[in-house]
Amino acid sequence: MRLLLVEDDNNLIRTLRRDLQKAGYAVDVADNGVDAEYMGDEKIYDIVVLDLGLPERSGLEVLRSWRKSGNTLPVVILTARDSWQERVDGFKAGADDYVGKPFHIEELIARLSALLHRSHQKPAGSIELNRIILNEEQQSVTIRDGETHSLTGTEFRLLRYLILNDGKILSKSRLTEHIYDFDSDKDSNVIEAYIKRLRKILGKECIETRRGQGYIFKAEF
Amino acid sequence: MYSLQTRLGSGLFISLTVAFLLLWLATSATIRYLAENYIHSRLQHDSETILGSLDFNRQNLAIIDKSKLNIIFQRPFSGHYFKVLTGEQQIRSRSLWDQDLAIETLPSGKKTNLHLIGPEQKPLLVYVSSYLKQNHPVTIAVAEDLSHIELALTDFQWKFSLSAILVLLLLILIQVYIVRDSIRPLNKIREDLRALERGELQSLDSPVPSEISPLIKEINRLINITNQRLQRSRNSLGDLAHALKKPLTVLSQLSHDAAIQQRPDIKRTLDTQTRTMHQSMERVLKRARLAGEGPAVNYFSAHKEVSSLIDVLKAMYREKNLDFVINIPEDAVLSNDREDMLELLGNIMENACKWTQQKIAITVQLNKDILILIEDDGAGADENDLNRLSERGTRLDETTEGHGIGLAIAKDIIEQYHGKLKFGRSEKLGGFCVSITLPENHSST
Numbered sequence: 059m060r061l062l063l064v065e066d067d068n069n070l071i072r073t074l075r076r077d078l079q080k081a082g083y084a085v086d087v088a089d090n091g092v093d094a095e096y097m098g099d100e101k102i103y104d105i106v107v108l109d110l111g112l113p114e115r116s117g118l119e120v121l122r123s124w125r126k127s128g129n130t131l132p133v134v135i136l137t138a139r140d141s142w143q144e145r146v147d148g149f150k151a152g153a154d155d156y157v158g159k160p161f162h163i164e165e166l167i168a169r170l171s172a173l174l175h176r177s178h179q180k181p182a183g184s185i186e187l188n189r190i191i192l193n194e195e196q197q198s199v200t201i202r203d204g205e206t207h208s209l210t211g212t213e214f215r216l217l218r219y220l221i222l223n224d225g226k227i228l229s230k231s232r233l234t235e236h237i238y239d240f241d242s243d244k245d246s247n248v249i250e251a252y253i254k255r256l257r258k259i260l261g262k263e264c265i266e267t268r269r270g271q272g273y274i275f276k277a278e279f
Numbered sequence: 280m281y282s283l284q285t286r287l288g289s290g291l292f293i294s295l296t297v298a299f300l301l302l303w304l305a306t307s308a309t310i311r312y313l314a315e316n317y318i319h320s321r322l323q324h325d326s327e328t329i330l331g332s333l334d335f336n337r338q339n340l341a342i343i344d345k346s347k348l349n350i351i352f353q354r355p356f357s358g359h360y361f362k363v364l365t366g367e368q369q370i371r372s373r374s375l376w377d378q379d380l381a382i383e384t385l386p387s388g389k390k391t392n393l394h395l396i397g398p399e400q401k402p403l404l405v406y407v408s409s410y411l412k413q414n415h416p417v418t419i420a421v422a423e424d425l426s427h428i429e430l431a432l433t434d435f436q437w438k439f440s441l442s443a444i445l446v447l448l449l450l451i452l453i454q455v456y457i458v459r460d461s462i463r464p465l466n467k468i469r470e471d472l473r474a475l476e477r478g479e480l481q482s483l484d485s486p487v488p489s490e491i492s493p494l495i496k497e498i499n500r501l502i503n504i505t506n507q508r509l510q511r512s513r514n515s516l517g518d519l520a521h522a523l524k525k526p527l528t529v530l531s532q533l534s535h536d537a538a539i540q541q542r543p544d545i546k547r548t549l550d551t552q553t554r555t556m557h558q559s560m561e562r563v564l565k566r567a568r569l570a571g572e573g574p575a576v577n578y579f580s581a582h583k584e585v586s587s588l589i590d591v592l593k594a595m596y597r598e599k600n601l602d603f604v605i606n607i608p609e610d611a612v613l614s615n616d617r618e619d620m621l622e623l624l625g626n627i628m629e630n631a632c633k634w635t636q637q638k639i640a641i642t643v644q645l646n647k648d649i650l651i652l653i654e655d656d657g658a659g660a661d662e663n664d665l666n667r668l669s670e671r672g673t674r675l676d677e678t679t680e681g682h683g684i685g686l687a688i689a690k691d692i693i694e695q696y697h698g699k700l701k702f703g704r705s706e707k708l709g710g711f712c713v714s715i716t717l718p719e720n721h722s723s724t
Contacts, residue, residue: 073532138524142625143618160528
């Protein structure tokens with residue numbers, strides 16, 4: 059999952075980026091409102107963490123203009139401005155969730171993952187598809203026969219993206235876009251290697267290849 | 280306190296009464312003067328005619344040729360009389376009958392006017408003049424009854440007084456109307472001020488007479504200043520909160536750092552201290568942001584705002600699948616500051632969301648006071664806890680975060696509005712019940 063972190067405090071960016079990456083997100087940072095608005099319209103992000111007090115353009119304005127142009131990107135507002143009036147205004151502007159600063163990183167991560175599940179019409183908590191259970195907290199996968207495999211960072215990101223978008227054809231470039239951030243080395247051939255490893259863990263039938271189009275994660279087979 | 284209406288009314292009444300009285304006196308005097316003047320000149324002519332008809336015989340006795348005189352002097356008590364005095368001799372007109380005129384002889388060439396009471400007790404104007412005829416000094420007094428003039432004058436005075444009173448009444452009515460009409464903008468302003476208090480108006484902008492427009496401008500300026508101050512202090516407090524919370528957030532994130540994870544004692548201290556800092560800051564800043572009593576900048580339309588709060592809470596507690604029951608009149612508008620009320624209800628409703636199984640009921644009743652009930656179907660609290668809850672910052676369950684501070688902030692807000700906060704058990708849902716009473720229109724009492 060690729061996450062856009064909109065925040066202007068460098069210290070907070072550093073710790074947040076580290077914690078979010080650890081939780082399995084590819085994180086890009088925008089440190090002002092204008093960049094944030096532009097990047098949010100790129101269609102490569104799955105979720106946004108948005109601070110309200112931003113230089114150049116306020117977070118609320120950015121959010122409103124996204125919603126006005128029909129951008130339904132899930133947005134969690136993360137702000138020190140947490141009076142109820144500001145919360146009401148935030149939700150009215152189109153926020154999906156609101157976390158007040160200071161916050162616990164666990165809470166933010168739980169809310170992000172709940173929001174992602176919701177926006178992909180998946181139930182809250184761990185996702186169970188057929189005989190596969192994805193444990194987001196441990197970043198592991200449990201096959202119904204009881205075997206638990208821990209996943210590497212990239213494997214986890216790839217599998218989570220596949221599972222959340224099950225039944226859809228996902229091209230290699232789309233997968234690359236959503237599991238790597240700007241700073242990573244992107245090589246779409248690496249995707250093939252990761253798919254191969256996931257198939258080895260989950261079974262061949264799980265991920266179908268459509269030649270020239272991409273991959274489909276099969277919910278049922 | 281005095282009434283403009285009474286002041287203007289009594290002023291007008293007194294000045295008009297004095298004016299009419301002076302006019303009455305002046306007109307009466309003028310009419311009397313003119314009438315007497317006219318009679319006087321006639322008496323003068325009569326006197327000359329009598330002198331012409333007077334003759335002295337050889338015995339030096341005065342004889343009047345009555346045929347030369349007006350017949351009116353012959354009719355008894357006709358109102359026209361004369362008396363001639365010459366030497367020892369007196370000649371009285373027949374009209375005097377058995378009466379007399381108290382006249383003295385005058386030195387010749389003199390003349391005078393007298394007011395006497397004549398026959399039948401009637402007022403007379405008497406013209407007395409003395410001549411020298413055929414070397415005899417002659418004093419002639421001619422009198423005319425004034426009673427018909429007095430009658431006419433009294434009649435005129437009555438009519439004058441009557442019309443003066445009518446005009447006076449009419450003028451006072453007109454003045455009352457004018458005063459009422461000019462005061463009407465003031466009544467409008469009074470209504471506007473009440474609307475301002477209720478928060479239905481932002482400033483006074485009804486048209487007013489130029490005399491009071493400076494006052495209105497001043498009121499508007501004060502409202503503006505108050506609003507700006509509140510806005511400014513809220514903004515700067517928001518900025519302060521922002522500025523303080525950022526480093527605090529960084530500090531609290533620090534406890535996840537690998538180096539600190541290895542020192543549980545430091546991590547614990549860091550966690551408790553940052554949490555305490557956060558809570559005290561929250562509490563103080565929120566209290567400082569309260570608008571409190573006084574005309575609200577933005578009034579609180581209960582149904583709409585509670586609905587948007589519910590949207591927020593449903594999004595925040597989505598996993599609980601909350602079921603809200605709203606019992607608020609559609610048109611309920613509280614004359615309290617919108618931000619304060621959102622903060623108050625937000626905190627208490629969020630508290631209910633934390634504890635409820637699923638159901639939360641919000642009731643707002645507008646009677647003499649505003650009554651707000653927030654009930655849930657959670658476990659509720661027992662008697663001891665209910666008492667302890669009323670204390671500052673008490674937390675019932677340390678594990679559910681922010682419980683104590685939310686209620687404490689709510690308590691601060693209610694104190695600002697001189698309201699009452701009570702905790703109890705919900706009769707309807709069986710869980711916790713918070714009841715808030717806020718005095719309506721508190722700022723006018």
